[in-house]
Amino acid sequence: MSDKPDKLITDDGLRLDGRRADEIRPMKIEIGVLSRADGSCYLEWGRNKILVGVFGPREAHPRRLQRADTAVIRYRYNMASFSVEDRARPGPSRRSIEISKVSREAFEPVIMAELFPKTAIDIFVEILQADAGTRTAAINASSIALADAGIPMKGLVTSCAFGKVDGQIVLDLNKEEDNYGEADFPVAMTQDGEITLLQMDGHLTPEEIKKGLELIKKGCKEILEIQQTVLRKKFETPVEEPEAKAEETEIEAEETEPSLEYAPEAAVVEEVIEEAEELEEELSEETTEAGAVTETVPEAEELEEIVKEAEAEVVDGEAIEEAIEAEAEEEAEEETEEEAEEEAEEEAEEEAEEEAEEEAEEEAEEEAEEEAEEEAKGPWKVVKDPSESGSRGENDE
Amino acid sequence: MSEIINTLKKDYIYNLMIKGKRQDGRGFKDLRDIKLETNIISKAEGSAKVTLGDTQVLVGVKLQTGTPFPDSQDEGVIITNLELNPIASPEFEPGPPREDAIEMARVVDRGIRESGAIDIKKLCITVGESVWIVFIDVHVLNDDGNLIDASCLAAIAALMTTVVPNEQQGIGTNVPLAMKEIPVGVTLAKIGSKLIVDPSLDEEAVCETKMTIVSSSDGSVAGMQKMGSAPLTEAEVLEAIEIAREKAAELRELYLEELVRQE
Numbered sequence: 001m002s003d004k005p006d007k008l009i010t011d012d013g014l015r016l017d018g019r020r021a022d023e024i025r026p027m028k029i030e031i032g033v034l035s036r037a038d039g040s041c042y043l044e045w046g047r048n049k050i051l052v053g054v055f056g057p058r059e060a061h062p063r064r065l066q067r068a069d070t071a072v073i074r075y076r077y078n079m080a081s082f083s084v085e086d087r088a089r090p091g092p093s094r095r096s097i098e099i100s101k102v103s104r105e106a107f108e109p110v111i112m113a114e115l116f117p118k119t120a121i122d123i124f125v126e127i128l129q130a131d132a133g134t135r136t137a138a139i140n141a142s143s144i145a146l147a148d149a150g151i152p153m154k155g156l157v158t159s160c161a162f163g164k165v166d167g168q169i170v171l172d173l174n175k176e177e178d179n180y181g182e183a184d185f186p187v188a189m190t191q192d193g194e195i196t197l198l199q200m201d202g203h204l205t206p207e208e209i210k211k212g213l214e215l216i217k218k219g220c221k222e223i224l225e226i227q228q229t230v231l232r233k234k235f236e237t238p239v240e241e242p243e244a245k246a247e248e249t250e251i252e253a254e255e256t257e258p259s260l261e262y263a264p265e266a267a268v269v270e271e272v273i274e275e276a277e278e279l280e281e282e283l284s285e286e287t288t289e290a291g292a293v294t295e296t297v298p299e300a301e302e303l304e305e306i307v308k309e310a311e312a313e314v315v316d317g318e319a320i321e322e323a324i325e326a327e328a329e330e331e332a333e334e335e336t337e338e339e340a341e342e343e344a345e346e347e348a349e350e351e352a353e354e355e356a357e358e359e360a361e362e363e364a365e366e367e368a369e370e371e372a373e374e375e376a377k378g379p380w381k382v383v384k385d386p387s388e389s390g391s392r393g394e395n396d397e
Numbered sequence: 398m399s400e401i402i403n404t405l406k407k408d409y410i411y412n413l414m415i416k417g418k419r420q421d422g423r424g425f426k427d428l429r430d431i432k433l434e435t436n437i438i439s440k441a442e443g444s445a446k447v448t449l450g451d452t453q454v455l456v457g458v459k460l461q462t463g464t465p466f467p468d469s470q471d472e473g474v475i476i477t478n479l480e481l482n483p484i485a486s487p488e489f490e491p492g493p494p495r496e497d498a499i500e501m502a503r504v505v506d507r508g509i510r511e512s513g514a515i516d517i518k519k520l521c522i523t524v525g526e527s528v529w530i531v532f533i534d535v536h537v538l539n540d541d542g543n544l545i546d547a548s549c550l551a552a553i554a555a556l557m558t559t560v561v562p563n564e565q566q567g568i569g570t571n572v573p574l575a576m577k578e579i580p581v582g583v584t585l586a587k588i589g590s591k592l593i594v595d596p597s598l599d600e601e602a603v604c605e606t607k608m609t610i611v612s613s614s615d616g617s618v619a620g621m622q623k624m625g626s627a628p629l630t631e632a633e634v635l636e637a638i639e640i641a642r643e644k645a646a647e648l649r650e651l652y653l654e655e656l657v658r659q660e
Contacts, residue, residue: 094502097496097500101499105625194630195629198622200618201507201511203512213631213635
């Protein structure tokens with residue numbers, strides 16, 4: 001191990017690697033580097049090299065780990081034996097077990113695990129080369145790997161550390177600063193700035209902590225931008241293609257419409273559409289009814305009562321308000337869950353609708369064919385809305 | 398089953414908090430009754446037992462000679478271990494330490510190590526060859542919540558009463574372990590939007606997240622750890638630090654300063 005340098009920060013405010021106090025190390029990210037994982041990310045941050053693979057949601061084994069109401073999230077932080085100066089003993093160390101725990105907790109508020117009961121979402125982190133700040137780097141990489149795996153999240157988690165070096169508060173410590181610095185303070189936060197991981201060791205005054213947290217916010221904002229940029233780069237391009245295709249098909253449809261050959265069928269299809277629309281209306285009436293039932297939330301009344309009770313027994317205005325807020329928050333969470341359920345119901349209904357439509361259309365088509373044969377010689381009527389019939393025909397195929 | 402109980406308890410504890418109360422009648426910033434006993438295991442070089450409400454933690458300190466780490470040839474070694482004994486709770490099982498036990502041990506260790514509580518340079522016997530290794534073993538005897546604060550307090554108290562057994566090694570007379578700082582850990586739990594000090598077992602079961610802050614006598618912070626799956630806001634973190642420093646100062650004055658030995 002090298003000896004402590006005389007100065008970790010030069011007089012003109014530059015650090016050993018040439019950064020200023022509020023600058024993060026350069027970050028390089030690659031997405032989807034592992035073909036067998038559901039999502040993966042390779043991240044280099046300074047001299048850190050980190051590989052993350054995400055698997056799941058998949059069946060949780062052993063089965064006793066399964067939870068009936070939510071997915072279990074598992075996070076394994078593992079250091080390669082060759083990742084550090086002195087060979088690390090392979091297998092979980094006490095340090096890696098602790099980091100795995102707090103990192104998992106850093107993701108629990110954002111991963112929508114409740115959507116995948118009885119499953120497991122595995123996040124495997126391999127530290128290939130370590131150079132201070134591996135847990136924060138691993139969290140940044142995991143965030144992207146989770147997005148790559150298509151795991152529903154409320155937002156990305158971003159992580160960064162600050163520390164104290166030569167009495168100065170600096171962002172994103174490098175190895176020398178970590179070794180000889182006076183404090184290390186890793187933080188992970190959501191896009192809304194809520195802190196999901198916080199650890200600290202060293203010697204800091206409350207003022208220094210406040211200053212450091214400001215730096216952290218700046219660093220996390222920059223990292224979030226990098227994360228969003230790489231994710232956009234990977235996933236935004238294909239989104240534009242179907243739009244172009246849709247335009248083409250529309251044009252095709254328009255071109256084919258004037259042809260009289262399609263007219264007889266189209267006329268019948270129009271009837272079918274009307275029938276289908278009636279069906280749809282019926283169905284939508286049902287859905288609105290269903291919606292109306294779930295709208296009356298009994299808890300709301302209870303909540304009001306609680307509020308009244310609480311107000312009656314005024315003890316501490318502030319306490320009451322805050323507690324009510326908390327209740328409301330909880331309520332809101334429950335509501336969002338209900339909403340999610342409703343959505344699921346609606347989706348199911350939509351599927352049913354589609355099926356009904358398809359059936360109706362199939363039936364109608366058969367009828368239409370028969371009718372068309374019968375009416376083949378009859379007089380044609382002008383097709384009123386050819387575009388609609390055209391597009392319907394397209395869907396049917 | 399325990400989840401159902403937790404849901405019921407949660408409602409109960411929430412409703413109490415609306416009224417500004419806690420289950421056991423404490424204020425949000427009140428600690429439970431503390432009893433600290435030192436030198437209770439004569440075979441250990443230092444020992445302390447802390448009773449925090451119904452939580453009981455026993456810490457024994459043993460010293461052994463060994464080789465120093467290559468990157469700190471003239472410094473003694475601190476090793477902290479925490480065991481969640483099956484005797485302490487029906488939830489605990491024998492076997493290798495669970496992740497929460499490892500986490501707690503490491504938080505206790507970090508507080509002692511980073512605050513510079515032990516003068517580790519004075520634990521060097523021969524540079525690069527032989528140093529004292531300080532084993533801090535935390536034995537949890539009864540878990541009624543907030544094991545970390547009880548462990549921190551017991552560990553520092555045990556260290557403050559530790560004697561370095563030089564005679565046993567034939568290297569002079571026994572001396573008290575050189576201490577430089579008195580770190581104190583204070584844990585806050587977040588329930589709803591309230592922060593409460595010294596969570597009981599029930600409060601721990603229903604709280605969203607906990608944060609332990611270890612602070613030194615100059616009011617600076619030596620270690621922090623957020624535990625639990627709910628996020629905290631920046632304001633909550635700063636508020637927690639303030640409360641923890643205040644409480645730590647109280648604890649230090651009440652229980653630990655009398656243990657400071659004149660050399």
